[in-house]
Amino acid sequence: MAEEHLDKGLNEMAKALASLQWKTSGIDRDRTMYLAGQASARRPQVGFRSSPTRFAWPLATAASILLAVTMGATLLLDDKPQTVERIVYVPASGSHESPVETRPGVSSPEEPTDSLPRSDYLVRRWIALTQGVDALPEIEDSASSPAEGVSPEQIYSRPADFDFNS
Amino acid sequence: MKRSAIILLSLTWLLALEAAAEEVPSSPAPQQIELTIYPETPTEPAFPYRLLPEQTDGNAVGVYTKALMILGFSRREISEKIDNWLKTPLDEFPRDEAREILTKYREVLEYIDIAARRSQCHWDPPMDKILMMYAPEIQGARFPARLIALRTRLHIAEGNYEEALASLATGYSMAQQIAEQPLIVGGLVGTAIAEIMTIQLETLVTQPGAPSLYWAITAMPEPFIELKRSVYAEAAAFDQVLDEMLPELQPSQRDQLAASELSGLVPKIEPALYELYQLFEPYRQPKLSKEEAFDLLQKAAPQAKKDLLARGHKKDEVESLKPGEAVVWDLFEMYRARRKQLKWLHVSYWQAREALERPEAVAARSSKSGELTSLVDALFPPAEIYCYSQVVRQQRLAVVRCLEAIRLHAALNGGRLPAKLEAIEEVPVPINPATGTAFPYRLDGDVAILQTEGLKPEHQRQYRIRVAD
Numbered sequence: 202m203a204e205e206h207l208d209k210g211l212n213e214m215a216k217a218l219a220s221l222q223w224k225t226s227g228i229d230r231d232r233t234m235y236l237a238g239q240a241s242a243r244r245p246q247v248g249f250r251s252s253p254t255r256f257a258w259p260l261a262t263a264a265s266i267l268l269a270v271t272m273g274a275t276l277l278l279d280d281k282p283q284t285v286e287r288i289v290y291v292p293a294s295g296s297h298e299s300p301v302e303t304r305p306g307v308s309s310p311e312e313p314t315d316s317l318p319r320s321d322y323l324v325r326r327w328i329a330l331t332q333g334v335d336a337l338p339e340i341e342d343s344a345s346s347p348a349e350g351v352s353p354e355q356i357y358s359r360p361a362d363f364d365f366n367s
Numbered sequence: 368m369k370r371s372a373i374i375l376l377s378l379t380w381l382l383a384l385e386a387a388a389e390e391v392p393s394s395p396a397p398q399q400i401e402l403t404i405y406p407e408t409p410t411e412p413a414f415p416y417r418l419l420p421e422q423t424d425g426n427a428v429g430v431y432t433k434a435l436m437i438l439g440f441s442r443r444e445i446s447e448k449i450d451n452w453l454k455t456p457l458d459e460f461p462r463d464e465a466r467e468i469l470t471k472y473r474e475v476l477e478y479i480d481i482a483a484r485r486s487q488c489h490w491d492p493p494m495d496k497i498l499m500m501y502a503p504e505i506q507g508a509r510f511p512a513r514l515i516a517l518r519t520r521l522h523i524a525e526g527n528y529e530e531a532l533a534s535l536a537t538g539y540s541m542a543q544q545i546a547e548q549p550l551i552v553g554g555l556v557g558t559a560i561a562e563i564m565t566i567q568l569e570t571l572v573t574q575p576g577a578p579s580l581y582w583a584i585t586a587m588p589e590p591f592i593e594l595k596r597s598v599y600a601e602a603a604a605f606d607q608v609l610d611e612m613l614p615e616l617q618p619s620q621r622d623q624l625a626a627s628e629l630s631g632l633v634p635k636i637e638p639a640l641y642e643l644y645q646l647f648e649p650y651r652q653p654k655l656s657k658e659e660a661f662d663l664l665q666k667a668a669p670q671a672k673k674d675l676l677a678r679g680h681k682k683d684e685v686e687s688l689k690p691g692e693a694v695v696w697d698l699f700e701m702y703r704a705r706r707k708q709l710k711w712l713h714v715s716y717w718q719a720r721e722a723l724e725r726p727e728a729v730a731a732r733s734s735k736s737g738e739l740t741s742l743v744d745a746l747f748p749p750a751e752i753y754c755y756s757q758v759v760r761q762q763r764l765a766v767v768r769c770l771e772a773i774r775l776h777a778a779l780n781g782g783r784l785p786a787k788l789e790a791i792e793e794v795p796v797p798i799n800p801a802t803g804t805a806f807p808y809r810l811d812g813d814v815a816i817l818q819t820e821g822l823k824p825e826h827q828r829q830y831r832i833r834v835a836d
Binding site: 329331335 | 506559752
């Protein structure tokens, strides 16, 4: 019953599709191609010397290339230190038992037995002097290490010479 | 195709313009501050108001300690919130929220008010351990200072100027007392607290009906906080550390080390340098081994020799030095030069700056070697940093005093702004402590423009002052 009903529907659909007629687009392909070829071969209507626009695009392109080369050269020749190559520092964590890396050819770092007590006062002083006291970390809780919140960048990133004007 | 080319070219030029725009911040425009003033003459007697409180006998340290213990920790979020509110215009200032926070910390503020009114503040730190100290009381003082500034701003917003002045007096006194620590960080934190108060003072003097504070500001100590004392205290502590590390080094050698003495000293100095590295670099992971520390010094030798030549040493003498000797000599020369340059802390900033910027002064205290300079900077910062830290805050207070002189002149001259600062004859007009000259000032229609100069671009400000109708 259901199949008969389905077949009937399909047949009606097939009839409807069969009744459809191809419709032309209205675009003449051959003529379009002809006009395109004609347009591509057409020369400017104004003469060489009197055309102020003839060199606009080449000049703009040349200017852009020149600009790009200048910018690239500026980057390459910039003598301002962009990066400083240094030993990698990591902030002290709560645990001081992190494994210590040993570098090839260098003896294991030894803890000097006669060293002075470790202090972060000098670090804090340096941050306060060069970046202002607002750069000092807040005291977050009583158990935290004084070192917490101080990044190595804060300690070591600074101009070589203090400049009154910079 | 053409459209793509246009887009490409536009993008290229946009990038170029952006790159050009990025170059500009190297000299940013001064911060613009718009102010409206309400002419006001000082009431008689000249000192009805004070920006430092009357003090009674007693030591403030114990009271500050109690306040800091009650305060506890974990307050970063509140600090950020308060910092934002302190910058919020008064008509948008969240009074209820501010009141809520001040109520929460009421007890802390009460203790700070008491401490600020004590006549002594003997922190009494262990001077022999000064470079190894951790001073939480200094760092912890910044939060109560914010609370005091918040309370002051709330009083100003509510028109309670008497209370605002009392609150400012607490803040200024606290700034001085924190700076009583013979530690440079104490001096710097005290200076910063004073600046927080001065920013609120600047707001106060521009409010309708605010009393004239010209003489109250004039009566403030100048400079308000002396960094000299803590600088010398730390220098003495550093000498003590040197004495302990290098008992062989005679005081006369510290002042004048001859090339001939280097070879004998270097083997003793190298381990001491390693100790100094450790002192400054508690966070270096992995720890610097002695070999690595010595290696750094050896690598610094060529630059050390260049430094020595630049300072006028004989070429043959410098070239004959072993690497370690050159570095040690360079270090000692920098240290000595920095010690000598501390004398410039005793003169005005602009005079110190002129002397400290001379090429020979810069060459004497500097090295182009990052490692060496970092070490010497950390242990013995150059004098110009102290001078600058101090003058930035001095200038801010001088500007407020200048505003008060203008306000007073306007009150006595029918509400008119002076055509030039020299036209103010009623009271002395402060000079710019950064330049030693008058602040640049001009009248543009009904707006007076007062400019700060002589500081780094980020600290430059331009005040545009109008008289209220």
